[in-house]
Amino acid sequence: MNIILLGPPGAGKGTQARFLTDERGMVQLSTGDMLRAAKDSGSEMGKIVADVMARGDLVTDEIVIGLIREQLETVKANGFVFDGFPRTLAQADALSALLEEQGQTLDAVIELEVNDDVLVDRIVGRAAEAAAAGQPVRADDNAESLKVRLMEYYKKTSPLIGYYYAKGQLSGVDGLGEMADVKAAIAKVLDA
Numbered sequence: 001m002n003i004i005l006l007g008p009p010g011a012g013k014g015t016q017a018r019f020l021t022d023e024r025g026m027v028q029l030s031t032g033d034m035l036r037a038a039k040d041s042g043s044e045m046g047k048i049v050a051d052v053m054a055r056g057d058l059v060t061d062e063i064v065i066g067l068i069r070e071q072l073e074t075v076k077a078n079g080f081v082f083d084g085f086p087r088t089l090a091q092a093d094a095l096s097a098l099l100e101e102q103g104q105t106l107d108a109v110i111e112l113e114v115n116d117d118v119l120v121d122r123i124v125g126r127a128a129e130a131a132a133a134g135q136p137v138r139a140d141d142n143a144e145s146l147k148v149r150l151m152e153y154y155k156k157t158s159p160l161i162g163y164y165y166a167k168g169q170l171s172g173v174d175g176l177g178e179m180a181d182v183k184a185a186i187a188k189v190l191d192a
Contacts, residue, residue, distance in 0.1 A: 001026070001079035001190065002104055004086070006160060007112030009140075009149040010123045011175045012182060016112070017083040019183050024190075025078035027071070031085045034067045035059055045070060065094050072102050079107070087157045092164075109164040110186055112175030119176075120146055 003020075005013040017028040038046040039053055045066055052059050064085065071080070086092040099106055120143050127141035140149065164170040173185040 001107045002082070002099065003079070003107055003190070004082040004109040004164070005112065006109060006157070006164075006170075007175055008114060008116070008119060008153045008157075009146060010119050010126075011112040011114045012179070013083045013112060015179060016182060016186055017081040019179075020081050020186070026081050027075050027077040027079075028081045028083055029068060029071055029085065030083045031064055031067075034071070035064075038067055043070075061088075061091055061094060064091070065098055068095070069098055069102075072098070072104065086160060089159055089163060092160055106169060108171060108189060109160075109169045110189055111161055111170060111172045112182070113172050114175040116150060119150075122176075 001024075003026075005017055007013055014028075014030065017030070020026045021028050035049055035053070038049045040046065045063070049059060049063060049067075052063065068082075068085070082095070086095050096106065123141050123146050124143055127137045130137045130141075140146070161170065171189045173182060173189065175182055177185070
């Protein structure tokens with residue numbers, strides 16, 4: 001089973017993806033994690049990623065799709081959880097073509113639905129809790145940065161909601177509930 005978790009920054013995609021990997025044997029494909037791992041791997045694709053990142057350039061869709069292709073071809077799993085990808089309609093089309101090429105399907109797209117004001121409070125609270133516990137705080141875990149990230153999400157990524165709805169693949173889940181409740185709602189979608 002291959003799924004996409006959609007939602008704005010801080011909606012809980014990474015947390016829910018980890019639950020799916022732990023409980024269903026799926027592999028989380030987080031583009032940020034994949035780029036960091038590729039950069040450090042020394043592989044041919046890793047050298048390309050490292051060079052692009054060293055120049056301070058943005059990694060192209062082709063590179064990200066190449067990294068995902070590597071994962072689909074080499075990692076054996078009970079499916080993949082795409083976390084943070086696709087981010088654009090072009091990436092969604094590229095992912096669809098790649099899955100088809102690999103003889104795989106996209107089984108579900110789950111949108112973690114959240115209220116922006118509550119989301120800002122959640123992120124600011126998360127940063128305060130981390131700081132109080134002496135843990136590192138992400139540089140972008142503040143209200144101003146989150147609002148910039150939200151604007152980017154609404155411009156580029158939110159059109160995917162209509163795209164996957166039109167394809168009959170979209171299910172919405174309340175992303176602001178307790179983690180266990182969100183996890184149960186996702187399980188209900190996947191088990192249907």
